[in-house]
Amino acid sequence: MAQNLTCPDICPATAKPPEEEKLYPAAGASRGPENPHASPYVPGCIRPPEPKVYPPGAPPRYLPQPTDSTSGDILGMGPIGPWAAGHVDWTPQAGMTGVRPVVDKYSITRYSTGEWRKHNEFVLTPRATDKAKAVEAKTRKDISDAFNAMDNKQAETNKKLDYRVKELARWKKEVEKALDAMIKEIDVLDDERARLKGACRILNLPEMISRECLELRTHRYEPDLVRDDAEQELIKEVAIVGEIRRVFNTTLAEVETQMCMNKSAKSALEFDWSDKMVSLKLDRKNLTLTPESNLLLNHPGVARWPENASTYDYWEHYCRESIRNCDEVRDKSAKLRQFLSSTIVNGSRDMKLQADRTNAALAETVAATEELCEKLEENLKDNLQTIANVENLIDYLKDSLRKSNDRARLVMTRLHGRNYERPGVENCRDDAQYNLIAEAKFIKETCESLNDKTREAETVRSELMKYRGELEKEIACKRKSLNIDKDRCARVRALMPKPEEFAGG
Template identity: 70%
Template sequence: MSNPTSRNMNKLNCPYICPNAPPILEKSSYLQAGQKKSHENPFASPYVPGLIQPPEKKYYPADAPPHYLPQQMDSTSGDILGMGPIGPWAAGHVDWTPQAGMTGVRPVVDKYSITRYSTGEWRRNNLHTLTPRATDKAKALDASIKGDIAKALKDMDDMQNDSNKKLKERVKNLAHWKKQVQNTLKAISQEIQTLDADRDKLKSACRILMLPEAISRECLELRTFRYEPDLVRDDAEQELIKEVSIVGEIRRVFQDTLAKVEVQMAHNKAAKAAIEFDWSDKISTLKIDNRNLNLTSESNLILHHPGVARWPENATSLEYWEHFCKESIRNCEEVRKKSENLRGDLMTIILKGSQDMKTQADRTNLALAETVSATEQLCVKLEETLKSNLQTIADVEKLIDYLKESLRKVDERDKLSNTRLRNRNYGRPHVENCRDEAQYGLMAEAKFIKETSESLKGKLREAEAVRAELMKYRGELEKDIACKRKSLNIDQDRISRVRAHLPTPEEFADA
């Protein structure tokens, strides 16, 4: 064991052993000029009998390491070992002190041994030798690698959990947009079905429209069979012509609307195809993301796929995807709204057209009814006039018979007068044939009878002319009555039966 003096020297010689303790400063002494340093061993002392002491048992604590390893009582201060009074060996200096490696501090070598290391240094060397540095590095490397692996696995788990959360959010977002697209697809599909049904109604209305047009044209054609006095362009004729014109206009509107419906149907189908593609893409993407969400490290369907950790050439941004989803739905909704508006216009056209046609049919029926009423009244009046004319003809014929009877009587009187005058003119002889009063009277009577006969003949001619006129008027009346009966038969019977088949607005709406 070293003495306190050695420890103090060691403290002076090794100030770095305990850097936290303040160094003990002693006054330095320097040699004078011409003086030499003494080489005497300060530890040497003269031998004294009885100096040798019995061996002392060294005490080691219970928790002390093996004896070949550093102990707590080992000195690491770098004492300069010296030789005692016993022993011929030269004293040496250790080189494990701060002065190691300096010239003049190497140990003295003799033929027996050298003093180079202390026991503590030997033990420390044993510890250093027994402590495998590669094992420490291996342990450190093992701990580092395990820590790195644990950290990497934890980071990968965190990133995988984050990816799973993002996948769940993405699946939720996809499901939301898929639902929106599916609702839009269902709406446009329903709209296509409804528009197709309304298109069939419009086509049926176009076919039904042929019936009122045929009825109106047949009514006009039937009215051409009226006799010439009734071939007039009356209100009924005007309304029938207007009815044919309205039917033509309604057909034109129907055809234009049908063309618009065909174009809109093409747009609807194109929008449906586009939204179906979008819906199909979202279904496929949702299936892929759901499958990815259900995949784990223990799944048996995972493989290495080199080169997949890169953006595809056709990859789009999330903003563009959301914009595309919104635009796809908005475009489909715009097409559906246009289709709904067109359907509203279509049904309005059908209802308004059928109502206009019904209104025009009522106007035509009213005009026909007024014409029939006027014709019936005229027919009654004509029949009354015909009866009066027949009575007049009978009276004129009686008058003619009376005139003929009177002419016959006048003729007999004329024959009587002529016979008398002949007898007197050619029967009286000679001078007896004189112009007496009787002769003058007979002459005057013959003249008066002649004048009366001529007058009666004139009256007879006038009566016969009047009778002829009355007969002609009778024929005209009878012809006019027949014409009116014909017109009544056409307007009241035949046209009424034909116009009874005119379609109602309900038939157009339910076509």
Template identity: 65%
Template sequence: MTCPDICPTSGTDRLPESKSENSNQDGVPTSVCSPYRPGCIQPPEPKVYPPNAPPRYLPQPTDTTSGDFLGMGSIDPWAAGHLDWTPQSGITGVRPVVDKYSMTRYSTRDWRLNNESVLTPRSVDKAKLFETNTKKQLAETFEEMDKKLNNSNNELDKRIKECEDWKAKVEKTLEAITDEINILDENRARLKGACRILMLPEAISRECLELRTQRYEPDLVRDDAEQELMREVAIVGEIRRVFMNTLAKVEEQMAMNKAAKATIETDWNDKVVCLKLDKENFNWTVDSNLILYHPAVVRWPENACTLEYWKHYCAESIRNCEEVRKKSEDLRGDLMTAIIKGSQDMKLQADRTNAAFGETIAATEGMCEHLEENLKNNLQTIADLESLIANLVATLSNMNDRNKLVTSRLQARNYDRCNVENCRDNAQYALMAEAKYVKEASQKFSNKLREAESVRADLMIYRGILEKEIACKRKSLYIDKDRCSRIRAHMPTPEEFAAG
């Protein structure tokens, strides 16, 4: 569809007369002499502009948007034969008709608009607006940057205080575990000293047992002292086993304590380094001479962790260290209990052994005194018996003389008397009775002498037995009273065990 008033499609089409005589549809007067007729030219009519109108070279409120303001039709002799200018000339790019007699390309309104465009300093306004906006943005940006800086400083200050709090807790924990390690090391040295001291009562007990094996056979008995010595050796072995097990636990706990200390020291060192860096960052300003440009740092490090995990790690590190320290304290209590109880048991067993030794020594001394008294009596009896034997020998010698006398008399009377004189007179009977009595007495006292010799031999044997028993008892007393008692006088006390 085309507008017949603007873009006619036929050369015979003409505007209605009534309309062409007044104005076009845009309100612009059109020529009434188209085609030309003589006498149609009208005098100029003054243009009326509204009050307070802008200058003539600027766009006016009465400007039209139509291009046929000269009244030139598309079929006039000077026209090009078609009209391709439309009110959308500034948008579509089409212009008014131009032929060889006219340079008309723009409308008056376009000219005035161009003047307005030229006179309006758009670049200056743009520059001023840009300057104003830029200064405002700079002020806002630096204000926001100051806020961000203050916020960063506040967060750094909070972080520094938080790190200082955790650092104080870690230092307290580190001091506690360090003191615990030192105390446990002292107790470990004390336990090692107790183990070394334990060698003394064990050696004493074994030495006493070995010394008592040197007793003579009648005294090689498993008496109370022997039983207590063997029990003492067994108790020493049990105490040594407890000490060695405790020492192994202490060594393991010491390794755990050192590992916990290394962990807490690493945490403390990290916090010291972090606190130093944060304090340096907090003290840095834009005027600091240590700040540089560092590219590619506005990113999370690969090994960065969350704040929750950091707090959890700090708390867990302290808690683990405290747990290890608590176990170490409990182990120290067990260690000292083992030392004290072990030393007390050793003391009680030593007292039991000493009491058994005392009873054995007292019994042996009493037996030895009684044996010595018996030996003394035996020796006196042997002396008396030897005197009796000597008397018997003298008596037998006298009886032998009497026997010689009577037998000589009988010999003489039996073989020297002659004939009838050799008779059985009273003298002969008396000599016969005397010879019989002397012989019987001699035989009797010979038997007595033999019996005396036998008794003397028995007394000598008994004397040997008594002397052997006395020597045995004195040997036992020497071993128990002199050797063992002197050795056992060096038994360590519980204070020595506790001191290590």
């Protein structure tokens, strides 16, 4: 039997008949009746209202009824419009796109009647009444216990405040005692500082005296500008004054520093005393306060430790250390006062001893200068006599030189006549000519010798005059030195202060 191998999809003999072409409605065209489940409207189908019957014992109409459905009301649509097309879904997905309630131009249908009644029951149910009663009973008991505990805490706090007030009062008295002692020490040290300043002012006088003497001795003439014993002692006196001033200034600086330390310790004690007074006054006030006081205010955020709060152990340590530091500063100030007094006494004694040494050196220098001045005056007298003799000799030499010049002119006149007035052969070199020439030569040599002797005598006289000037200068220099050392320095040094003046300030 032959098999049919043709393809029904290709062969036209066996192909299926063509399907009818589907027609789709145009955009905006009606797709059919709006409510396909409703029957068409028939006149006379509207009935009068039927009263709703609730079972006996049913709750009020605004509360859930036994006949309510839990899945929502199915609102069917009748043939009479207008109505919202579609079906309202009351499931949890009702708010999602595609299953929302259909909204028309009159209203939106959201909840069913059963849900509305259930909501009314939820609102009217008093859920917190029993809880409120239990909370009230427990709260009253807790409040009573809390007030009893607060009374106990307040009594304990008052006891601690009373102990704190007594302790503050004790430390305040200790600080007052230390403060009184420091005030007395500051007053005594201030008196000693005034005495030291007075000694420093008095010290200017011996320094000015010594420098005045040195300045006066610089006015001596050149030969007497010598660094003798008196000069050395004066320089040493100025140096001792400078050293004493340095010690005084150093001591004064230490006194100033100590005074600052004393005042700082006093200020610290005063601040400590002031703080303790404020704290004592505040704690006494706090001790008198009660819950019925009329000065009570709200201060939020005070129930915490302040940033600058210290511990109780540190407070006790600070109180002890404050008084101990004050005692140490006061002891150091007392030792400095003792050193200050000894410095003034020793410095004034050294000044007196050095002044005596300087006066002795000046007296010795004055005695030696007086002896030298007498010797210089004797030499001046001898020099003046020698100068007179040399001047007489010079006059004699000048007279002799004039006589020699007269003889020289005589010889030159004879030679001139014989050389230029004798005629011819008569102008011969005879013995007379030779003697005249020899005489002229001798006279010339004699004049030159006399000139040399005159110049030598003049030189000796000038040296004698120079020596005379030197002697006179030396005598004036010595007299100037005697005037400075014996008169002016003595008058100035008579004003040298005594050690009692230094000690008195």
